[in-house]
Amino acid sequence: MMNFWMQLKNRLWQGQEGASMLMAVVLAIVTMAAIVFNFLAESEQKQSGASVTYTSTNAFLLADAGVRYVEKCLKNPPVTPDACPTGASSIDWKNDFITTPATTFTKNFPTSDSSGTFSIEFIQNAINDTNNIRIRSTGTYKGAIRTIGSTVSRFTTCVLGQQAISYCTASNIKNSASTTDPNSPVQSCPAVTVDLFYPSEYPDDPTSCPNPEYLDYTNGSPTLAPPYQYCDWNLDGTTAVSVGAFNYIASGGAASGQAVVKVNSTSGFVAGMKVRLTRGALLPGGASAGATTVTLNSTSGFAANQLVKFVNLSTLGSVLPTIEEIKIQSVDSATQLTLASALGSSYNANDVADLTDISTSATNEEHTISSVNGGTNELTLSGNLSSTYPEGSSVESVIEMWVANDFSMRNKSSLTVKGALKINVGNDVILENTSEMLVFGSVALHMDNNFLLKNAAKMNEVMSFAGDLLIQVGNDALFANSSSFAGGVIANHDIVVENNAELTGSLSGDTVNLVNNATLIFDPSSGADSEGIDDCVPATFNPPSQNE
Structure with missing residues (x-):
């Protein structure tokens, strides 16, 4: 009898072990299913996000293409005008495109497919006159919509170098700031402007960088060499590099x-x-x-x-x-x-x-x-x-460098330039903390966003030929805190020189302000020997040349 109860107890214990194992297996299956489900859901979400980014980027590129397409139509009307807006050869843009209501222009891209289009609208703006017109370009791609505003100007006029300061909206010199120009700052509207290059003017594909075509450049690596295309460009610390050659x-x-x-x-x-x-x-x-x-x-x-x-x-x-x-x-x-x-x-x-x-x-x-x-x-x-x-x-x-994102020099780093160099930057340019660009040739530095030179940073101080350096700024420019600069500066928006900054050259922007012991020594040759001086063209002062 005792033997029977022992056998029953053992069987019950074994049953409990089997149930526990079964429950463990079930729990493992449920856990794996949850992991797989979450993975698939996240993958789907990422793919959806990538798809949205892809279509949105294409819509932006189409809007940008529309701006450039209409610029070419208006400034260089084709012999066969069918591909351009009606009235592309007009001699009075405001009268023909604004007084006449609802002037629009739409084009498929590619022409054989309606999945991508840009649409151009000529809009009311204070800048509009016979030779300047404000446009709005809307790019549409598979449901994504992006819009860019821009101004088209018929003629090229560069006021840089005509006086120390040219501005459109306002200019101030105060708090012991000074300029050597005997003339007062001169108002000039439309102000000279800077066209935005990124991404449509860039070679290859900068939008997905870093990639094999646009590598990150950091402290001398990789070696500066053709095709001179980089994602972010950065020097930091006491790193000293040289670009270009001259003999x-x-x-x-x-x-x-x-x-x-x-x-x-x-x-x-x-x-x-x-x-x-x-x-x-x-x-x-x-x-x-x-x-x-x-x-x-x-x-x-x-x-x-x-x-x-x-x-x-x-x-x-x-x-x-x-x-x-x-x-x-x-x-x-x-x-x-x-x-x-x-x-x-x-x-x-x-x-x-x-x-x-x-x-x-x-x-x-x-x-x-x-x-x-x-x-x-x-x-x-x-x-x-x-x-x-x-x-x-x-x-x-003769080198043209393309930087998709930011160009920065910090903390005593230095770049020596020989020969003719043009640098195009998709976002910001920053030189700070005693970093220095030495110019022994010529430099044209073009950026779509902001420029910052501060904390005893220097550009072209050694040779100081103002004609050898031109800075073209898509947004704002700031020179601050004992920084030193010799060259020409063109900015779409505000130029501020402050806190003991010393400049030799000429400034042109929407607003120009010298404050707090800042000094500007006028040089009429400013930027004249740079590769970018031919880009000195007029456009709007407010709103900017191109904005989204």
């Missing part, structure tokens, strides 16, 4: 029809880099400080009123090379120039008289380097030279 054609010169050019040094030149050759000359006997006449090996290509740059070759690469720019008063003979002012420094035999300033219109041409031979100091170009360049003519890099 002079060596003895023997470079003849028309040849593709190999011998220079004094190939340092900085790389295959794939675009270069510009510009005619120049040597100072065979040197020149003394204080001289107003100089002797060259040839004055061919030199002319009165050109800006000539004198370069002491032995100082190139030093912290402060001996270089000065002086206007030519007259060309006296095949070998002699008279200068408009005296030389400030002395120059050695076979130093250089350089005509690389854009204003000179000197003989020049551009090629791409196919290979570099550092042993023989030779550059092989992708094509043959169309002109002859004597010894002393210059070879400089």
